[in-house]
Amino acid sequence: MSILDYLTGRRRKNSAQQAKERLQMVLVHEGARRRGPDFLPQMREEILQVISKYVEIDQEQLQIHLDRSDGYEVLELNVVIPEKRD
């Protein structure tokens, strides 16, 4: 910033702060961050353990998805239990 700008009071607004605020708005709006909460992988493991206590399933047979849509979250759990072989 030149001395002239300073004297005439044409001080630039802190542009880094502007950038951050604009990005915050955009990123929330676009919902590009579909990341689940940190506990999701651990929870998946534990659910798997509980299920495998009762039925035999393998890793691939359990799918967890977390979807966000305006104001609420949906936790979707898909378990495929193989047919019982007697």
Add this chain to the structure above:
Amino acid sequence: MTKVVTVTSGKGGVGKTTTSASFSAGLAERGHKTVVIDFDVGLRNLDLIMGCERRVVYDFVNVVQGEASLKQALIRDKHDDNLYILAASQTRDKDALTKEGVGRVIDELKEMGFEYIVCDSPAGIEKGAQLALYYADEALVVTNPEVSSVRDSDRILGILQSKSKKAEEGGSVKEHLVLTRYNPERVEAGEMMAWNDIVELLGVELLGAVPESEDVLNASNAGMPVIREKGSDAAAAYEDIVARFLGEERPQRFLTVEKKGLLKKLFGK
């Protein structure tokens, strides 16, 4: 155990290839057998940055299509026996790569005993970029402290979390943030977003920051990964990044303005 590490960003020109070159050279320098693959089919550049452009006979597409063996296509680095390069094709288009084909090559590289497979992603979020990250165990998300780069990084993080093999299997790709062209002076002046703001926006931990440096252009002119420009800040930053990636504790550098002594002030640099 082989690790597949994808270097990605969404936005072009932020330093993916520079980072891929230095990151893989750094891993090799520390004794890890490493291969770096250029996924930018049609716009290959990794060979130039690595300085092996005149030794490319067969490329990644040739291997995927079964026109050459992996052994024929792998180029051994001139300076480091632990480092190999797999160049992209310059003449084909992105459709030449398939998920199955890439998977086969990665499996074969694993069998050959490579410890790290570094995938240099093309820009964008289309097929090429998605293929580059599909098999990733970990990802380096290269970001400039600038609005469009941060937004695009957010997009690519979303894709890592939904379209990667790990994500499909219910797991997740481990993500690392690599900030490039960071300028602490401008951050202090309020003209550039600070590293912690970007970490907060993206929700990814900082692996390291690479300061804006003329050494990066100098090294690319010479066809040498900048990590080998010993004594430069960029090399030190990439050495830190590699060390932290390998689990070493190293305090962050290049995030604050270095206080210059009187002599430095007078004589520059």
